[in-house]
Amino acid sequence: MTSQKVVCLGAGIVGGCTQVVFASKCKTHDFYVVDIDEERIKGWNNFKPNYYEPGLNKLLKTCLNKNLFFTTDFENTLKDATLIFLSVGTPTKQRGEMKGIGTNLSYIESCCRMIAKYAKNEKVIVIEKSTVPVGTAQKITNFLQEYNKNETENEKENENETTKENKKKQKQIVVLSNPEFLAEGTAIKNLQHPDRVLIGGPNTEFGKYAQEQLKQLYKGWVPEEKIFFSNTWSTELSKLTSNAMLAQRVSSINSISQICEEIGAEVTQVSKNMGSDPRIGSRFLNASVGFGGSCFEKDILNLIYLCEHYHLYVVAKYWKSVLELNNHQKLRFAKNIADTMFQNLENKKITILGFTFKKNTDDVRGSAAIDVCNYLLGEGAILSIYDPKAKPKHIKLSLKGYNENQLIICDSVSNAVIDSHALVVLTEWDEFTQIDLSKCYQKMIHPSYIFDGRNIINRKSAQKIGFNIYSVGFPKNK
Numbered sequence: 001m002t003s004q005k006v007v008c009l010g011a012g013i014v015g016g017c018t019q020v021v022f023a024s025k026c027k028t029h030d031f032y033v034v035d036i037d038e039e040r041i042k043g044w045n046n047f048k049p050n051y052y053e054p055g056l057n058k059l060l061k062t063c064l065n066k067n068l069f070f071t072t073d074f075e076n077t078l079k080d081a082t083l084i085f086l087s088v089g090t091p092t093k094q095r096g097e098m099k100g101i102g103t104n105l106s107y108i109e110s111c112c113r114m115i116a117k118y119a120k121n122e123k124v125i126v127i128e129k130s131t132v133p134v135g136t137a138q139k140i141t142n143f144l145q146e147y148n149k150n151e152t153e154n155e156k157e158n159e160n161e162t163t164k165e166n167k168k169k170q171k172q173i174v175v176l177s178n179p180e181f182l183a184e185g186t187a188i189k190n191l192q193h194p195d196r197v198l199i200g201g202p203n204t205e206f207g208k209y210a211q212e213q214l215k216q217l218y219k220g221w222v223p224e225e226k227i228f229f230s231n232t233w234s235t236e237l238s239k240l241t242s243n244a245m246l247a248q249r250v251s252s253i254n255s256i257s258q259i260c261e262e263i264g265a266e267v268t269q270v271s272k273n274m275g276s277d278p279r280i281g282s283r284f285l286n287a288s289v290g291f292g293g294s295c296f297e298k299d300i301l302n303l304i305y306l307c308e309h310y311h312l313y314v315v316a317k318y319w320k321s322v323l324e325l326n327n328h329q330k331l332r333f334a335k336n337i338a339d340t341m342f343q344n345l346e347n348k349k350i351t352i353l354g355f356t357f358k359k360n361t362d363d364v365r366g367s368a369a370i371d372v373c374n375y376l377l378g379e380g381a382i383l384s385i386y387d388p389k390a391k392p393k394h395i396k397l398s399l400k401g402y403n404e405n406q407l408i409i410c411d412s413v414s415n416a417v418i419d420s421h422a423l424v425v426l427t428e429w430d431e432f433t434q435i436d437l438s439k440c441y442q443k444m445i446h447p448s449y450i451f452d453g454r455n456i457i458n459r460k461s462a463q464k465i466g467f468n469i470y471s472v473g474f475p476k477n478k
């Protein structure tokens with residue numbers, strides 16, 4: 001017997017992965033994931049989610065159509081729901097006031113309208129899983145309460161015995177913040193073994209009841225001491241600042257990588273030396289071509305917006321510098337390729353190894369590869385791109401201003417390197433650590449170069465074969 005119905009609006013990476021893990025862990029609940037995108041829902045129902053995430057398909061098989069359901073039917077799904085997760089996108093605004101900094105809350109708003117219209121339960125608990133600006137829970141609460149009030153007033157005008165009866169059962173609504181910390185490529189593992197679960201909500205009687213209900217969902221597999229309660233604003237802010245701090249670490253080590261390149265130090269050694277101090281810690285200290293993904297930049301922009309709103313301009317400037325350094329890192333990496341190769345890339349074939357923003361995902365959103373490739377295309381290079389998972393249509397859509405014969409999408413490293421002047425590593429796929437560099441060298445035009453944006457190619461072996469190699473944070477060609 002199942003006891004409670006949980007609904008999640010949004011069947012993307014967060015909506016899909018969280019509900020698959022919930023359903024596999026909580027057999028006492030039924031989970032319904034609703035999306036406006038019919039194709040996406042069809043994919044889930046055919047055991048074919050529209051993105052790649054290690055371990056997801058295997059887990060999906062254990063619960064789909066048992067206690068996990070995917071649908072586009074908002075009305076029937078929401079009508080008797082108590083716990084409603086919001087897992088829709090919250091991208092950066094592309095127009096109007098605060099364009100390029102503020103958050104586009106249109107998807108959140110459309111979910112609120114669906115909830116207001118269709119959720120008929122006396123108790124409605126809305127849970128923010130999406131990453132939102134601080135204060136969004138309050139906005140949602142105001143909206144839903146306002147809608148509820150108007151509905152009740154309309155009823156009053158047509159008051160009869162039945163509505164009098166209904167009035168006694170007025171809806172109770174609360175909005176909780178429960179941000180998600182999964183990282184793509186390790187989402188299932190992160191959800192099964194979270195470092196912490198944050199729950200924020202109001203300190204009212206119903207607020208406390210709602211937080212307890214949400215805690216019950218996690219209780220089956222998350223140790224109690226890892227579930228933290230705080231007020232809604234602290235919880236919403238913690239999500240933004242967690243990402244900001246992680247991104248700041250990457251920008252910090254990338255800034256150090258630039259120093260290393262100039263003075264002859266090696267950034268991997270510096271990372272190891274610094275990271276062995278437990279106060280600093282060793283994780284997230286891998287210098288790279290620059291961070292990417294759909295979250296870091298968006299969430300820092302969100303934080304900058306908040307700072308500027310409260311006139312904290314010096315603080316805003318501090319966080320802006322994390323993004324500036326990241327953009328500089330990508331551009332510096334791309335420029336070095338041109339500078340090294342006779343300051344001329346016109347019609348030169350360059351092999352791009354990896355296009356996703358990190359390994360073990362097919363997501364190219366915000367990938368550093370986009371900026372690097374756009375720069376190289378702008379210089380007239382011909383790119384032969386190989387990525388084990390990125391979809392060719394996503395690669396093509398993310399690049400701009402090239403003509404058709406400048407872009408070749410390949411299905412293997414060995415095809416991609418033919419007649420190429422350089423190998424450019426942009427994603428740290430395990431497969432690239434196993435490349436037969438001698439075979440590549442034979443197929444390439446000489447002198448041949450490697451530009452390693454992830455420090456995964458063995459420098460000594462590459463040099464022995466004859467390559468000129470440039471790795472992030474290593475002395476130039478030594």
Ligand SMILES: NC(=O)c1ccc[n+]([C@@H]2O[C@H](COP(=O)([O-])OP(=O)(O)OC[C@H]3O[C@@H](n4cnc5c(N)ncnc54)[C@H](O)[C@@H]3O)[C@@H](O)[C@H]2O)c1
Binds near residue numbers: 010012034088089131
């Ligand atoms: N991707 C991540 O690794 C990650 C991790 C933690 C938090 N987040 C946050 O979670 C949120 C979702 O991110 P994502 O990567 O899963 O996004 P996504 O783009 O993969 O999925 C969003 C889904 O919402 C659907 N949608 C839009 N409007 C809808 C509506 N009115 N009703 C129902 N569905 C609707 C879209 O069709 C899409 O399927 C964002 O706020 C993001 O910042 C993302």
Ligand SMILES: O=c1ccn([C@@H]2O[C@H](COP(=O)(O)OP(=O)(O)O[C@H]3O[C@H](CO)[C@@H](O)[C@H](O)[C@H]3O)[C@@H](O)[C@H]2O)c(=O)[nH]1
Binds near residue numbers: 181290295
């Ligand atoms: O030492 C490092 C670590 C990461 N990166 C890059 O940083 C980016 C982000 O990596 P990661 O954080 O692993 O991936 P995301 O899937 O974007 O996950 C982040 O963003 C999510 C969305 O908010 C959060 O839930 C996660 O906790 C947070 O790690 C990628 O381009 C990585 O290649 C580096 O360059 N060097």
